[in-house]
Amino acid sequence: MRRVAGATLFGLGLLCVVAAAALAWLIVPALSQVPYDLKPPDVVVMAPNAKFVSARLLANGEPRIAVESGTLRSMTGVKPDYQAAADLTGDLAGNTLIWNVYQATDWVDEQVPINRAESRIALDRKSGAAVPWEGQCYNDVKVTKQDATTCEPGNIEYSGQLYLFPFGTEKTTYQYFDGTLRKALPMQYRGDDDVAGMPTYRFEQTVPQQEIEADDETLAGLIGFLAPKAKSATMNYEASRTLWVEPMTGAIVAYREQQHRQLVPDTGAPIDILDATFTYDQATADAIVKQAKDGRSQLLLYGRYLPIGLLVGGLLAIVAGLMITRRVAPPKEHAPAHAAEPEPSTVPQG
Template identity: 20%
Template sequence: MARQSSSAGRRSSVPALVLVGLGAFLITIALALVFFVVPAQKKTPLDINSTTVTDTVPGAVLVGGALASNTPTELNADRAECRAPEAPAEEGAGEGEGAEGEGADGGETVETLDGPEADDSDVQLPVTCFIDNDIPLYSQRRVQAVEPSDSDVITMQAAQSLLREDKAGGDDVESLINATIDRVTVDRVSAMPVDEATSTLQVVAGGAGGDDAPTGFVREGLQYKFPFDTEQRAYDYFDASTFTTNPIEFVGETTVGGIDAYEFRQELGPIDMWSSIRDHFASISDGYDPAVESVLASYRREGMTAGQWGLEGDPERAVDMRRFYTNTRTVWVNPATGQIVNGKEDIFQFFAEDQAEADAFFGDKARVEEERTEPTRTAVRFQSGWNEETQQVTLAGAQDSADTLNTFGRVVPAILGILGLISLIGGIVLGLRGGRGGTGGRAARARA
């Protein structure tokens, strides 16, 4: 009998040890997933390749080529204020026989361009003749990962353009309003730019070739992605149109297509584009790079009169006009992954004499609304957000990423932890029972 009790105790201790070992193993795996494996996977993937396209909406644009040549755009050519004055009739013309549209022989005259023409080279048309209003505009952006990228950083290249749909066709240059080719190297976890002079930004003007901006500047602020585990606070955000960094404020929690999202909003302007871009270039290059001239050309207009811009006061007063930029930017971010799942912008660029005049104009909502209807100083007006197809594709990718993090960061560790705890407790209980059985056997032998 004594040998049987001892044997039974040994048999019960083996499965008890197995259960304890299995429980400890499962709990260790669960903890490793939570504290080591999943955090290591919270990095921006190196295969980023995404395209976002906005809805096509009515907007306005100042056609630089028309302004430079003092030639009305096609949409404005028939407006009375945009037509060059006719040449005065020659002395004696219209008198005598045939004055009412008939020739000297009594026949009908045919109007030709062979006679004297009006010399309109000195006739400066109002700026409104060069602004196409209520035209279909849309924006598109492609972001992809490029070198250098490694386990810690990723370089993202974003090609963004604003286009007019009514000019789309065989000539993409004609439809292009403006474009940028932006490159920035960021930390794969925080999404913040590295503290090195690696950022570049190429600016392309509509209808013209692009010029490389001076390269190698240090950038601050988020742009194409937020950090993993995004917080409910303001972040610095870089604006490629003005080369400036400004806060983007947390607005609130919401959902986009069923996915948890934080809403952030940034209100900018009016910002003097000519000054901000000039100052940026001057700060990163030795001297004044000649390439900057072509980049800045469309941001300042000299040698024109107040009357041409529709300004109050003496219409013959010479004015120096600069382009000012305003934008209300809204982005929706999945907090787990930091991925932007939707976005929209309300961009308004206009010309003003100085900062004070720009602030006064933009602060007068009635004047801004009047400018929307009858533009006299608008450079660009574009208000749109991501189209439905872009949202669906982006949401699908964000859902996959969020599901993966949730599965391996919460669900699997929870299951493994529960199973491990059950196994550990079962092993301990079984071991204690086996121990009590062995003690009872020894006591029986002692009584015998």
């Protein structure tokens, strides 16, 4: 029985070691990528006490462009395109998400739309970064008139991080996409912080003031209403962003973005047309934190606690099995049924 028990423990130990290796090398890598069926929560950022330009039609049909003050609400929604992802070929096949992204910014106090936009983007499932894809596009939808424009494939080149950071985010500098400049700029690791009981990495990006392009129609409208004495104008832009990233999942669990834009007419002082600081609303913060905590718990369970437990338990079982097997006593030699009688002595009797 001891031999059987020892062999059973030894086999069980080997099975535990193999299971630990399978978790570490097969299961965890599968968990460390964004699932195709993941529907990210809608992200809402709020900017109280903001200054911004509102363009709208009055009751009499007349257009009105003015600098307003109030609370801005910007919502970003994602709809994964499973079929487009499944149709990808080459290096993108099996490694890439296709997301349709919708954005809406509103003046909360007056329930007036400020901006609408739509885009399509390809993201790497592990790094969360944008990857080259011929179908990526961006469309700024007009809110003051009927707009039949569509998102034209190939009219933008996304790169760097946008909505996600890599699984296993590192303390380094990443490239983060700026939607106004339409290019990725460095975002640097600046320290460790605790957010909602989770360890996070804090990243910061600064976009220095610079002149940006504006289409002629928009610029003419701004000049006509805000600087009627000017003959021409340019537009300045600057921004700063701070992101708190849960490093195991790459989730952006806290967010702050400051944007400042100015109309600079050829006569008179610059005019602020956007001055706002955006942060997550409470519902968004709660949803993203919950998602990050769930993902972190899964990765810790299958990537650390279970493999370590299985490995330690397996090694103990192997050692115990070997010790039990070695302690089994060797079989005894049996004496013959009748002992041989001694041979007669040849010594003479006295």
